[in-house]
Amino acid sequence: MKSRTRNYLAASASAATAASILAASSAQSAELTLCWAAWDPANALVELSKDFEAQSGHKMSFEFVPWPNFADRMLNELNSAGQLCDLMIGDSQWIGGSAESGHYVKLNDFFAAQGIDMADFIPATVTGYAEWPKGTPNYWALPAFGDVVGWTYRKDWFSRPDLQAEFQAKHGRALDAPKTLEELKQVAEFFQGREIDGKTVYGASIYTERGSEGITMGVTNALYNYGFQYGNPANPYELEGFVNSADAVAGLEFYKSLYDCCTPPGSSDWYMSENIDAYKSGQVAMQMNFAFIWPGVHADPNVGGDRSGYFPNPAGPNGHFAQLGGQGISVVSYSDNQEAALEYIKWFAQPAVQQRWWEMGGYSALRAVVEDPSFATSQPYAQTFLDSMAIVKDFWAEPAYASLLLAMQDRVHNYVVAGNGTAKEALDGLVQDWIEVFKDEGKL
Amino acid sequence: MPETVIERAAAATPAQIARPLRSLSDRALAWIFIAPTIFLLLAVNIFPLIWTIRLSFTNFRANRPNAEVQFVGLENYRRILTDPDVWATMQVTAHFLIATLVLQVVIGFALAWLINQKFRGNDLWTTIIVLPMMLSPAVVGNFWTFLYQPQIGLFNAAVSFFTGGDPAGFSMIGEVALAPWAIVIVDTWMWTPFVMLICLAGLRSIPQSIYEAAECDRASKWRQFVTITLPMVLPFLMLAVLFRGIENFKMFDLVVQLTGGGPGSTTELTSITLKREAFEKWRTGYASAYAIILFVAVFGISSIYVKALNKVKAR
Numbered sequence: 001m002k003s004r005t006r007n008y009l010a011a012s013a014s015a016a017t018a019a020s021i022l023a024a025s026s027a028q029s030a031e032l033t034l035c036w037a038a039w040d041p042a043n044a045l046v047e048l049s050k051d052f053e054a055q056s057g058h059k060m061s062f063e064f065v066p067w068p069n070f071a072d073r074m075l076n077e078l079n080s081a082g083q084l085c086d087l088m089i090g091d092s093q094w095i096g097g098s099a100e101s102g103h104y105v106k107l108n109d110f111f112a113a114q115g116i117d118m119a120d121f122i123p124a125t126v127t128g129y130a131e132w133p134k135g136t137p138n139y140w141a142l143p144a145f146g147d148v149v150g151w152t153y154r155k156d157w158f159s160r161p162d163l164q165a166e167f168q169a170k171h172g173r174a175l176d177a178p179k180t181l182e183e184l185k186q187v188a189e190f191f192q193g194r195e196i197d198g199k200t201v202y203g204a205s206i207y208t209e210r211g212s213e214g215i216t217m218g219v220t221n222a223l224y225n226y227g228f229q230y231g232n233p234a235n236p237y238e239l240e241g242f243v244n245s246a247d248a249v250a251g252l253e254f255y256k257s258l259y260d261c262c263t264p265p266g267s268s269d270w271y272m273s274e275n276i277d278a279y280k281s282g283q284v285a286m287q288m289n290f291a292f293i294w295p296g297v298h299a300d301p302n303v304g305g306d307r308s309g310y311f312p313n314p315a316g317p318n319g320h321f322a323q324l325g326g327q328g329i330s331v332v333s334y335s336d337n338q339e340a341a342l343e344y345i346k347w348f349a350q351p352a353v354q355q356r357w358w359e360m361g362g363y364s365a366l367r368a369v370v371e372d373p374s375f376a377t378s379q380p381y382a383q384t385f386l387d388s389m390a391i392v393k394d395f396w397a398e399p400a401y402a403s404l405l406l407a408m409q410d411r412v413h414n415y416v417v418a419g420n421g422t423a424k425e426a427l428d429g430l431v432q433d434w435i436e437v438f439k440d441e442g443k444l
Numbered sequence: 445m446p447e448t449v450i451e452r453a454a455a456a457t458p459a460q461i462a463r464p465l466r467s468l469s470d471r472a473l474a475w476i477f478i479a480p481t482i483f484l485l486l487a488v489n490i491f492p493l494i495w496t497i498r499l500s501f502t503n504f505r506a507n508r509p510n511a512e513v514q515f516v517g518l519e520n521y522r523r524i525l526t527d528p529d530v531w532a533t534m535q536v537t538a539h540f541l542i543a544t545l546v547l548q549v550v551i552g553f554a555l556a557w558l559i560n561q562k563f564r565g566n567d568l569w570t571t572i573i574v575l576p577m578m579l580s581p582a583v584v585g586n587f588w589t590f591l592y593q594p595q596i597g598l599f600n601a602a603v604s605f606f607t608g609g610d611p612a613g614f615s616m617i618g619e620v621a622l623a624p625w626a627i628v629i630v631d632t633w634m635w636t637p638f639v640m641l642i643c644l645a646g647l648r649s650i651p652q653s654i655y656e657a658a659e660c661d662r663a664s665k666w667r668q669f670v671t672i673t674l675p676m677v678l679p680f681l682m683l684a685v686l687f688r689g690i691e692n693f694k695m696f697d698l699v700v701q702l703t704g705g706g707p708g709s710t711t712e713l714t715s716i717t718l719k720r721e722a723f724e725k726w727r728t729g730y731a732s733a734y735a736i737i738l739f740v741a742v743f744g745i746s747s748i749y750v751k752a753l754n755k756v757k758a759r
Contacts, residue, residue: 072724
């Protein structure tokens with residue numbers, strides 16, 4: 001009882017402090033720097049933030065780094081206790097390390113004081129972007145940008161009567177957005193090397209990039225659905241038999257077979273931007289990519305509008321999941337402008353701002369926005385976004401996530417792209433690598 | 445009236461400064477002058493080296509400044525030297541070094557020999573040939589990525605033109621067998637001019653009178669080449685190999701731009717592994733041990749090589 005009273009008093013004091021800070025700070029203007037990746041949503045956020053500048057009197061500046069260098073650049077900044085960023089929209093996997101190393105400000109008291117309730121956000125985004133340890137109500141970020149791997153396809157090609165008839169005759173079903181991974185491969189094989197409008201086209205562009213996180217963000221969409229698990233659900237760091245189960249091996253073999261049969265030549269190191277280029281230039285019938293690209297695809301003069309369709313990652317024999325992307329927005333603990341940064345988060349969490357965020361091309365994670373009856377029909381890809389967000393799964397968010405990620409990048413690329421060894425050997429090797437990392441971390 | 449610069453400087457020095465200076469020995473003065481340089485060298489080179497050696501015996505991680513740092517003895521060294529992946533990376537680096545050095549020396553010397561012949565447009569050709577080495581490796585890596593594109597790349601189109609094959613039928617940077625050669629080709633294209641320039645300096649340093657004497661003795665052109673040109677250019681060639689060897693041992697930017705170390709680990713050089721360990725996995729202690737091992741290897745090989753070079757020069 002005593003302890004509860006003490007906690008209550010502490011929480012009240014923190015809330016009062018946070019409220020007074022906000023009240024006091026609104027009188028002073030600060031120059032805030034927000035750090036994020038350099039991509040389309042970041043440009044939308046610049047526009048959106050003009051409202052904040054007008055309302056608060058604070059000046060916003062932005063530091064955007066291209067995706068392949070984003071983690072390197074920003075984690076260096078955080079690890080060196082740099083003061084470049086006041087606000088960080090960091091990748092979901094950074095949350096563990098950033099929380100444990102003290103890079104991010106814990107936001108529980110602030111949320112409580114401002115009436116920001118995590119139950120108002122899509123649960124997967126709260127777990128993925130804000131919580132550490134996972135599954136506990138310890139919040140280090142506000143879900144800022146919901147994202148998930150999904151697929152884009154050339155609806156105009158799929159609807160051609162001659163191709164429809166040929167596909168129907170071959171596979172006994174209509175040429176349509178695939179529902180399963182096997183169907184996806186059939187469709188990709190169907191288009192591979194085909195002449196369309198006098199040009200050779202290919203089945204699908206998938207993630208194969210080696211240097212940062214690309215191939216891992218791609219292959220997990222097959223692995224999860226074949227039965228891969230990060231560990232024993234009852235014993236989190238027990239990897240043997242889960243990471244390298246027979247089902248996981250089959251999933252990895254599937255991804256390699258998809259790479260071998262149905263991707264454009266030279267796509268051995270492709271990630272988001274290369275897949276977009278291949279799709280927009282009419283090289284591929286389908287592309288795997290994060291949902292953030294969909295507004296850009298829809299607006300594209302060559303492949304946009306009715307010419308493109310969207311579908312969630314297809315189901316596999318043992319499940320239906322999609323790789324979670326997206327980020328939360330955090331206050332950097334080394335910032336001298338924490339009060340103003342918290343003010344920005346308070347402003348950003350407002351339903352009206354989140355609604356505008358969605359309209360400008362940002363994927364809001366606020367349930368009031370995505371659960372609005374008009375949401376699903378507001379954009380051609382909105383329903384696919386909702387369906388995809390309902391099946392997300394994320395990579396490790398451990399403090400040692402980078403070591404875990406790089407090990408997976410190496411093992412998977414070595415098998416899928418370079419063709420070295422077998423899928424079983426690749427996953428057995430991955431288990432050994434991850435065990436070594438967890439031993440180093442003192443978790444095994 | 446002081447006449448020389450030194451005398452004028454001495455006259456202009458205030459007495460209270462001049463008096464203690466006059467009492468300094470030449471050796472003390474010399475130390476005063478070189479002290480800033482020595483301090484800089486200690487701060488920038490020696491201290492980091494000692495610090496790296498110290499870190500290599502610990503489990504320190506730069507991204508966990510608050511974590512307890514434990515002394516692990518030779519564990520990092522043991523792990524590196526018994527890791528087959530590390531040896532595979534060393535092997536890749538060795539292959540890359542040998543292939544690039546052989547090609548650059550052979551082509552560089554041949555180009556230097558041709559340029560050394562007097563012909564019209566000699567200077568223009570020299571300028572054109574040295575252009576690639578003036579470009580930034582990052583730029584070179586980027587545009588060769590486009591040249592190697594199977595569908596739109598000029599390289600594939602050129603190969604296809606001569607062989608009649610499908611240009612999209614092979615991927616220079618995406619296939620295990622071709623990717624190492626893709627890097628060797630670009631590095632050779634970029635740095636052969638450097639070897640050529642050094643060889644050209646060697647060729648032009650040979651006195652014409654030696655060839656005239658050989659002509660009088662009726663020595664054939666081949667004999668002149670083998671007994672005069674080659675031995676006299678050899679020290680220059682060895683110097684070029686030393687420079688290029690050291691540069692290519694730490695090759696990073698070009699490979700990252702072209703293949704990122706892939707496909708698989710086919711083109712992962714030691715420098716890429718080291719960077720990933722140090723700044724992506726943040727295993728600072730382990731990466732320090734790796735750096736020390738590489739340093740010892742390069743230092744040892746270079747020392748042996750420099751001794752050989754001095755012997756050749758002394759002949």
